[in-house]
Amino acid sequence: MNSSYYLGVIFVDFVIDSVEKTLAIGKKIGQLANPGDIICLIGDLGTGKTHITKGIAEGLGISDNITSPTFTIVNEYSGRLKLNHFDVYRVSDPDEIYAIGFDEYIFSESVSVIEWANYIEELIPEEHIRIIINKLPSHGENFRKITIEGYGDRYDYLKEIQI
Amino acid sequence: MRILSIDSATECASCAVIDENKLLGEISLNHKKQHSVILMPMVDNLLKSLELTIKDIDGFVVSKGPGSFTGLRIGMSMIKGLSQGTNKPFVSVSSLDALAYNMAYTGGIICPILDALRDNVYTALYSFKNDNLIKLTDYMALHIDELIEMLKQYDCSVTFLGDAANKFKGKLQKSFDKTHFAPNNLNLVKASSLGEVGLSLLNSGIKDELFSTAPIYIRKPQAVREYEKRTGLDING
Numbered sequence: 099m100n101s102s103y104y105l106g107v108i109f110v111d112f113v114i115d116s117v118e119k120t121l122a123i124g125k126k127i128g129q130l131a132n133p134g135d136i137i138c139l140i141g142d143l144g145t146g147k148t149h150i151t152k153g154i155a156e157g158l159g160i161s162d163n164i165t166s167p168t169f170t171i172v173n174e175y176s177g178r179l180k181l182n183h184f185d186v187y188r189v190s191d192p193d194e195i196y197a198i199g200f201d202e203y204i205f206s207e208s209v210s211v212i213e214w215a216n217y218i219e220e221l222i223p224e225e226h227i228r229i230i231i232n233k234l235p236s237h238g239e240n241f242r243k244i245t246i247e248g249y250g251d252r253y254d255y256l257k258e259i260q261i
Numbered sequence: 262m263r264i265l266s267i268d269s270a271t272e273c274a275s276c277a278v279i280d281e282n283k284l285l286g287e288i289s290l291n292h293k294k295q296h297s298v299i300l301m302p303m304v305d306n307l308l309k310s311l312e313l314t315i316k317d318i319d320g321f322v323v324s325k326g327p328g329s330f331t332g333l334r335i336g337m338s339m340i341k342g343l344s345q346g347t348n349k350p351f352v353s354v355s356s357l358d359a360l361a362y363n364m365a366y367t368g369g370i371i372c373p374i375l376d377a378l379r380d381n382v383y384t385a386l387y388s389f390k391n392d393n394l395i396k397l398t399d400y401m402a403l404h405i406d407e408l409i410e411m412l413k414q415y416d417c418s419v420t421f422l423g424d425a426a427n428k429f430k431g432k433l434q435k436s437f438d439k440t441h442f443a444p445n446n447l448n449l450v451k452a453s454s455l456g457e458v459g460l461s462l463l464n465s466g467i468k469d470e471l472f473s474t475a476p477i478y479i480r481k482p483q484a485v486r487e488y489e490k491r492t493g494l495d496i497n498g
Contacts, residue, residue, distance in 0.1 A: 198330075199330030202330055205378050223379075
């Protein structure tokens with residue numbers, strides 16, 4: 099694991115070799131998350147975005163089974179904090195997301211996780227967490243590089259993540 | 262004509278029963294946005310306390326926005342359901358009008374502002390002349406700085422109210438010589454104010470269409486500008 103701090107942005111990255119470790123990273127974030135946190139997940143199909151979200155939900159004390167809201171756009175769960183789980187893969191225009199009251203979801207006391215957040219870049223506030231997941235085929239099928247970036251002091255807690 | 266009005270455009274959930282002669286009763290809860298949970302039981306309680314049933318209501322008034330996306334849809338669907346079920350008319354009124362009406366007989370400009378997030382507000386400018394509320398502008402979604410610039414062109418005192426008034430109080434006070442802020446008891450959307458405006462509309466035969474009426478949402482251009490500022494890209498290009 100590496101962590102660094104540059105111009106107010108925290109960078110943490112991991113190379114992992116199993117789904118369990120993806121879940122563990124998510125769980126740690128869920129345990130540390132504060133009301134109003136916004137977590138963007140960026141990575142190709144099958145890299146583990148939903149698994150990270152499952153981990154975050156577990157860390158938030160949510161016992162429901164988390165499924166990807168590909169067709170519903172957003173699912174809401176209740177735990178230590180509320181969780182809004184977005185998947186904007188099917189969205190062709192950020193306006194569509196805006197028009198379902200997106201701002202009211204993300205500027206609330208809930209934690210918001212947004213899969214494929216790169217599709218709606220213009221709607222993401224300056225302060226957010228960005229998690230980028232890449233496959234590492236040269237290492238093996240289950241290997242991933244997970245890069246976590248925290249934009250804003252409120253995300254200082256990312257330094258504490260260890261697996 | 263006895264009407265039931267509800268307002269769910271802001272954090273405040275409010276319902277009231279009024280007729281031409283008096284406000285019979287009103288319940289307002291200004292605590293967390295939980296309209297889907299509390300609004301219907303509130304109406305039920307209000308009617309029961311007034312020894313009325315829904316059959317005693319001759320018409321309905323609901324907030325049409327701008328305001329909270331989810332809140333508006335909850336209010337609109339609830340009143341449409343009641344209107345269709347009872348076959349009684351309904352009319353929608355902007356909560357901005359209702360807020361301005363809270364400040365009847367106030368001099369200068371009355372400026373209700375609702376939080377539209379990202380430092381934007383929903384607003385319209387009003388004045389009260391000869392017992393009438395005059396709307397000076399259309400409904401707008403503006404950055405708070407744009408609103409301040411606009412208000413500086415009018416050279417008179419401004420009274421602010423609404424859920425964004427507290428949020429921007431310091432900034433507004435610094436920007437103007439003569440500003441007033443509504444006292445807390447008037448600083449929330451009251452279903453009775455909304456009902457008062459709606460009742461006169463219904464009495465003059467103005468009503469909304471069940472299937473075509475929808476809440477008004479005003480676009481916030483701010484998100485676009487933020488994007489362009491951050492990325493240096495033209496969103497249309």
